[in-house]
Amino acid sequence: MKLFNEEYFIRQLSIDCVIFGYQELELKVLVSRVALPNSVWTLPGGFIRQEESIDLAAQRILEERTGLTDIYLEQYRVFGEPSRINHEIVEGFNNMKKEWLSKSMLDESSFQWLSKRFVSIGYYALVDINKVSPRKGMLDTSVDWYNVKELPTMIMDHNEMVDAALETLRQNLDQKLIGFNLLPETFTMREVQELYEAVYDKPFARNNFQKKMLDLNVLERLEKKFTGAQNKAPYLYRFQKVTQQSMEEPQVIENLS
Amino acid sequence: MKLFNEEYFIRQLSIDCVIFGYQELELKVLVSRVALPNSVWTLPGGFIRQEESIDLAAQRILEERTGLTDIYLEQYRVFGEPSRINHEIVEGFNNMKKEWLSKSMLDESSFQWLSKRFVSIGYYALVDINKVSPRKGMLDTSVDWYNVKELPTMIMDHNEMVDAALETLRQNLDQKLIGFNLLPETFTMREVQELYEAVYDKPFARNNFQKKMLDLNVLERLEKKFTGAQNKAPYLYRFQKVTQQSMEEPQVIENLS
DNA sequence: TTTTATTGTCTATTTTAGAGACAATAAATT
C-alpha cells in the first residue's frame, strides 16, 4: 500500500486542523506526536484528493482522528510562506526511506513531493470532547488534548495556526452561536458561562450573561439538575436549533464579549 | 518564453482577486475579458511561484493589473470544489495549442497541468480607483470596472467569489477602518457616507453618521472645500494613521452598519 | 432551625444609538 501517491493527491497543498475541545474549565486542542524517529508535535492534517472538495477533505481528516462525523468545521485562513517545508518530516522520512521503499509503502517520487514547500489551508473544529476517542494517524505515536495556553512547540508554523484559529473562534463564538458545539447535549447556565470565560480568558458578570443568553431565544429550558451541592438546583438547558418561526423574525445577535 | 512552466509554479493552486474601486457613488470590481477564442469574463488571477509567499503572489498579481504597489489586500476564503476546472480556458487553449506550441509559448506538460482541477485562494483588494490604470494580462482583450451590482457572468465560480468578498468587506469595512483605501487622499464627510451607502446598499442618517465617524478619532479636519454650490462649504478630511498615543488607549470601534 | 453557597430575576443607573431640530453659510434669485 502506498502512503502518499503523488497522483492521488493535490501536490504541495495540505489541510491542517485545530480541533478545539472543552473540559474542566479549559479550552483544549488535539495535538499529535510523531516519531520519525525524532519526536515532534503537529496538528492533525492531511492532503486533498484529486476529486475531493477541500471541505470534505477536512471532514475526512477530522473523522480519521476523532471518529466523529457532523463536526462543526470552519475554514479560517491559508498559511503560505515559502519557508513552509516540513524539515522534521523530511528528515524522519530519510531515516525510514529504506524500510518503506522495501515494503513499497513509498516510492521515490512520493518522497520528492513531500519534501517540497507546502501551502496549508487552516480549518478549526469544535467538538464535544466526551464524544471523541482520539485516534492515531499512521505515523503518530500519540494523540492528546492540550490546554490551549500550554501547548507544546509544534512543527513549522503550527503554533501560529492555533493562535490564528483562537482569534477567529473568539470573533465568531457568539456571533454564530457555535459555542454549544463544545458542550454536551444538556448543560447549566454556569457551564455556558465558564466556557465563554475559558475561550475569552476573562470573567463575565453572571446576572447579565444569563439575561443576554436567554434573550437569544436559542436555549430550551429543561428540568432542574440536582447536583448535591448546598444550593438551589440550576436548570438544565439544551441548544434549540433555529425553528421556522424564529427564522421569520430576523434575529439580532449581540456580542457577549 | 514559456507561459506556464509547471515547475515554476505550484500546481493546481491559484489566486483570484476581487479588486474593489469606488466611483460615481458606485462600488466597482475590476473584471478581465479573455478571448480564447470565445469571449469569457474572469477575475484577475494568477499562480504562486515555488519560492513565493501567497501574500506576495497576490500583491504581484495586483501590481500586474493595476500598476499599484502598497494595495490594501486581504485573504478572505479558499474555493476548493472539485468541479473547479476551467473548461473555457482549456477549450480555448485547445484552439491556440498548435500556434503556441510552435512558438514555444507552451509545451504539452504545461497544458496538462492547466486542464486539471484548481483550488483557488480568494483575495480582495481596495484601491483608489483614480490611481489605477488597468493593465491587460497576457491573454486579456480588455480590463474594465463593473458596478458590483451589474457584473457580467464570469467563468466557474468567479461571481460567487465576488459575493463572498463583498460579504467579507461589509463585515470588515468600519471594524478595521479600511474604507478610506477606496477614497482619495482627502474627502468630505458626505463622500465617506456615500461610500458606506454604496458598500452596504442602504442609507445612513447624516447627523449620527458624522458623529460616529468623528468620534472614531481617525480623521484629521483640513480646510474647507469651496465647491461652487449654493451651500455652506464642507470641511475636507484626511485619514489619520494611528498614532502612538492613540495606540496606547485601546480604541473601541463601533459598528456603523 | 439556622447558616452557607449559589441561582434566578428584578430594578436602578449609566452608556450608547437614533430621531428631530436648528443655526450657519455659500451661492442663486429677486
Add this chain to the structure above:
DNA sequence: AATTTATTGTCTCTAAAATAGACAATAAAA
C-alpha cells in the same frame, strides 16, 4: 442689498441597550 435655497455642522431629546446593584428562592450543611 435683501431674500431664498440647499446643504452643512452640531445640538438636544428620546429610546434602547449595557452594566451594576440588590435580593428572594432554594438545597444542603451545620
